[in-house]
Amino acid sequence: MSNREHQIAARERRKVRIRGRVSGTPERPRLSVYRSASHIYAQVIDDETGVTLASASTLSAELKGREGHGGNIDAARAVGGLLAEKAKAANINQVVFDRNGFLYHGRVKALADGAREGGLDF
Numbered sequence: 001m002s003n004r005e006h007q008i009a010a011r012e013r014r015k016v017r018i019r020g021r022v023s024g025t026p027e028r029p030r031l032s033v034y035r036s037a038s039h040i041y042a043q044v045i046d047d048e049t050g051v052t053l054a055s056a057s058t059l060s061a062e063l064k065g066r067e068g069h070g071g072n073i074d075a076a077r078a079v080g081g082l083l084a085e086k087a088k089a090a091n092i093n094q095v096v097f098d099r100n101g102f103l104y105h106g107r108v109k110a111l112a113d114g115a116r117e118g119g120l121d122f
Contacts, residue, residue: 084118
């Protein structure tokens with residue numbers, strides 16, 4: 001098994017462990033984060049009905065024309081702020097944070113900070 005395959009397998013194990021404990025409800029949906037090398041994506045999900053209530057990413061129309069690269073901390077913070085804005089519009093104030101197996105550091109932390117600055121409580 002190569003080092004990259006080992007990293008992916010470790011993330012999958014963390015993801016399964018986290019999802020065993022974290023679940024979204026209509027009152028407190030789950031904020032799920034996914035990051036790739038080039039972009040970061042986030043969505044607010046009600047797991048009981050399986051519906052995405054709000055979503056944002058560096059590919060969103062509101063952030064598409066921004067200067068700079070989509071895979072950096074500044075872009076992640078902007079995505080967090082945009083997601084918080086969309087969640088507030090959908091009457092969502094509290095969420096549970098699902099880092100999706102990614103370490104809470106760098107872009108994942110920046111997105112969480114941006115969402116908190118935007119008014120989401122978690």
